[in-house]
Amino acid sequence: MSINRIDVGPRMSGAVVHNNTVYLSGQVGNAGDSVADQTKTILGKIDALLEKAGTSKKNAIKGEIWLSDMAYFEEMNGVWDAWVVEGNTPARCCGESKLAAPGFYVEIMITASV
Helix, strand or coil: CCCCEEEEECCCEEEEEEEEEEEEEEEHHHHHHHHHHHHHHHHHHHHHHHCCCCCCHHHHHEEEEEEECHHHHHHHHHHHHHHHHCCCCEEEEEEEECCCCCCCCCEEEEEEEE
């Protein structure tokens, strides 16, 4: 059994690869930026982590999205819809949750195949 940890930190890894699947930690943008800007930043971080794992958003299996307020749903989706690969959209859920710190409006976690 092989486990590859990417961007290992004291509390968590940015991603973990196991059995040809990469699991990303929840990604956030810059606190205080707009919902759209946070989403763009997050998706850029996701692209970089997936690349380090040897895959891409084309192989996304599942997306989990948390918004601090569901009123942000359409603004986040505007950025998400431009990011996903047509015909290769992952299964996805989106819910409202209190996030780690004030000023964070979006958090996204992706699971992908390698």
